[in-house]
Amino acid sequence: MNHANVGMLPDLPxxxxxxxxxxxxxxxxxxxxxxxxxxxxxxxxxxxxxVRRDFANELxxxxxxxxxxxxDQWLVRNRIxxxxxxxxxxxxxxxxxxxxxxxxxxxxxxxxxxxTEMLPYLDRAAxxxxxxxxxxxxxxxxxxxxxxxxxxxxxDEAMLRSYYWTFSRDPIQRGDHIxxxxxxxxxxxxxxxxxxxxxxxRIIADEDGMFAKHLEVAAPDGVRHRxxxxxxxxxxxxxxxxxxxxxxxxxxxxSMGNAHDQVGRYLMDHLRGPIASFPLVGTQALRRQFGHYxxxxxxxxxxxxxxxxxxxxxxxxxxxxAWLEGRTAVDDPYNALKRxxxxxxxxxxxxxxxxxxxGLLARGVHDYFIDRxxxxxxxxxxxxxGMCEQLPDAESRITLSDKRDQFGxxxxxxxxxxxxxxxxxxxxxxxxxxxxxxxxxxPAPVPEDWVTNDLPLPYDFRDVAHPTGTTRMGNSELTSxxxxxxxxHGMHNLYIAGSSVFPTSSHANPTQxxxxxxxxxxxxxxxVAQRT
Numbered sequence: 001m002n003h004a005n006v007g008m009l010p011d012l013p014x015x016x017x018x019x020x021x022x023x024x025x026x027x028x029x030x031x032x033x034x035x036x037x038x039x040x041x042x043x044x045x046x047x048x049x050x051v052r053r054d055f056a057n058e059l060x061x062x063x064x065x066x067x068x069x070x071x072d073q074w075l076v077r078n079r080i081x082x083x084x085x086x087x088x089x090x091x092x093x094x095x096x097x098x099x100x101x102x103x104x105x106x107x108x109x110x111x112x113x114x115x116t117e118m119l120p121y122l123d124r125a126a127x128x129x130x131x132x133x134x135x136x137x138x139x140x141x142x143x144x145x146x147x148x149x150x151x152x153x154x155x156d157e158a159m160l161r162s163y164y165w166t167f168s169r170d171p172i173q174r175g176d177h178i179x180x181x182x183x184x185x186x187x188x189x190x191x192x193x194x195x196x197x198x199x200x201x202r203i204i205a206d207e208d209g210m211f212a213k214h215l216e217v218a219a220p221d222g223v224r225h226r227x228x229x230x231x232x233x234x235x236x237x238x239x240x241x242x243x244x245x246x247x248x249x250x251x252x253x254x255s256m257g258n259a260h261d262q263v264g265r266y267l268m269d270h271l272r273g274p275i276a277s278f279p280l281v282g283t284q285a286l287r288r289q290f291g292h293y294x295x296x297x298x299x300x301x302x303x304x305x306x307x308x309x310x311x312x313x314x315x316x317x318x319x320x321x322a323w324l325e326g327r328t329a330v331d332d333p334y335n336a337l338k339r340x341x342x343x344x345x346x347x348x349x350x351x352x353x354x355x356x357x358x359g360l361l362a363r364g365v366h367d368y369f370i371d372r373x374x375x376x377x378x379x380x381x382x383x384x385x386g387m388c389e390q391l392p393d394a395e396s397r398i399t400l401s402d403k404r405d406q407f408g409x410x411x412x413x414x415x416x417x418x419x420x421x422x423x424x425x426x427x428x429x430x431x432x433x434x435x436x437x438x439x440x441x442x443p444a445p446v447p448e449d450w451v452t453n454d455l456p457l458p459y460d461f462r463d464v465a466h467p468t469g470t471t472r473m474g475n476s477e478l479t480s481x482x483x484x485x486x487x488x489h490g491m492h493n494l495y496i497a498g499s500s501v502f503p504t505s506s507h508a509n510p511t512q513x514x515x516x517x518x519x520x521x522x523x524x525x526x527x528v529a530q531r532t
Contacts, residue, residue, distance in 0.1 A: 001188040005049075006198035006219040009227075017043040017193075018529060020215060020229035022200050022244070025083020026511055027497035027518045028235035029180050030128050033187040034522030040529055042192045043227065045217060047199040047236075048080035050181065055220055055406070056080065059199060062239065063401040066416040069269075069463045076465040077237050081196060082181035084237075084465065090168035090177030091302075092512040094122050094135045096319060098309050099389075099506040105316035105421075108266065108392040109504050112475050112484040121516035128187075128515050130168040130178040132299045138164055146295045153440040160432045163306035163321055165509075166299055198225075201409055203232065203248040203256055203494065212256075212494040218407045230532060231525055235497040235518070238267075238467030242398045242500065243412045245471065245481075245488075257471070257488040262481050264398035266469040267414070268390040268505040271422055273461035275322060275430035276384035276445035283382055283443050290324045306507070307429050319507045320388035320425040322433060327381040384433060384445045386426045387464070389505045391419045398470050416463065423457040466510050471500040485524045486517070493528075497521050 021028045024046035032044045048056040060073040078086045102110030126134040142164050143150040168177040197220055204214040214226045234241045242264040248256040257263055293301045304323030396417035400410035430451045437444040450458055474480025477489035482501050488494040497518050499510040
């Protein structure tokens with residue numbers, strides 16, 4: 001990989017590329033990696049640099065006018081080489097079959113792709129995510145893979161089912177998730193130029209508005225440059241992708257790709273928050289059963305809960321999951337040991353934590369090395385957390401604000417909508433958990449007040465950095481922005497990558513699907529490049 005700062009652009013021998021990718025996060029870096037070594041001149045453009053800068057952070061500021069969202073944009077998206085891999089939780093899971101389906105109770109649902117079509121790309125995504133298995137581990141299959149007996153008693157799957165997520169492991173840095181910045185030298189060859197501190201301001205089309213000719217990029221000092229490319233791919237995230245299109249004119253119908261006013265619409269995220277809580281006393285075995293599991297090879301899974309598809313069909317609910325989450329106590333001995341390992345102990349408090357909780361540490365050795373479970377932590381609260389998909393709603397959207405950024409470009413105005421079916425789905429999984437745990441003799445959670453009394457969803461259910469659907473995929477340009485190959489309707493050479501193309505959001509964390517679709521898009525671009 002070659003690297004250049006935007007200030008070096010005038011001195012580069014050639015600023016016309018075969019492929020230009022906007023955004024060096026998961027989508028952009030994976031596409032660049034897949035295209036590298038195919039005889040193409042590739043440019044990967046990143047607004048940030050290799051370290052976090054206040055100037056880049058300020059470019060992410062938004063105007064939020066809908067349901068309350070997380071204020072700190074660094075927790076939502078990272079304008080830096082490596083993108084949101086700097087802050088992601090590492091949780092991976094493929095979409096369920098029902099997520100691809102046209103569901104009558106979910107308006108605008110249905111993908112133009114099938115689970116079977118996506119399976120090989122999910123498998124190819126695994127090395128980029130630091131996981132060994134990309135799918136096929138839910139239900140009874142998990143216990144076969146883990147070489148363990150399924151815990152009894154067993155849920156009535158007409159009410160509730162077990163569900164499993166896996167977590168990224170970085171082979172370069174033990175104990176951490178994949179951070180893309182560490183892997184660039186291994187994944188990307190010298191046919192890729194990484195251009196940093198280069199903020200794309202707009203896309204410039206030809207006079208017919210059907211061919212994206214140039215990118216206009218700005219250096220931090222405001223100096224503008226033009227970069228030409230035969231193929232342009234936007235991989236800047238669920239907020240920036242639509243914002244860039246809205247800031248760009250195609251001479252025919254106003255904003256680029258927006259002939260039918262679809263750009264920025266159908267904004268979805270994931271509502272996540274507490275739906276019930278458990279007493280701490282007597283839940284030790286429950287925490288082990290619904291905790292972390294390490295299987296052969298070291299891959300980590302966590303055991304949770306899901307509303308079965310039959311419940312979703314019969315009650316017109318959304319895909320919803322739940323899991324146990326312990327709030328770690330201040331004197332947790334494992335956190336104390338971590339600080340010691342990093343040569344930053346908090347003396348004498350850490351020494352007291354280790355000595356006072358020595359029994360917990362001793363049990364942890366057995367749980368981790370013998371039972372291959374997660375480490376038992378000292379917690380002060382045990383919650384049942386819920387997370388659900390959202391309805392695709394055309395009025396939940398991103399538009400351009402009257403407020404401007406440092407380059408004079410309109411900021412993103414976010415009107416995020418929350419709907420009654422989401423509240424009903426979260427409430428339903430809470431009540432199902434109480435019912436099934438009580439029936440099976442497990443410690444039953446106490447539902448939150450809004451669940452018990454059927455009250456409105458609390459405002460502390462916020463987004464979880466998964467902006468989705470704002471340049472959605474579909475067969476008709478009347479109701480979507482890109483086709484099944486992620487090409488912008490009406491444009492010959494403009495493509496979009498990332499969660500902004502998802503027609504529906506599932507309950508699933510989006511990174512695994514982002515990477516799989518990025519690999520698929522790279523295959524498409526290779527074929528197009530060979531023809532042209």
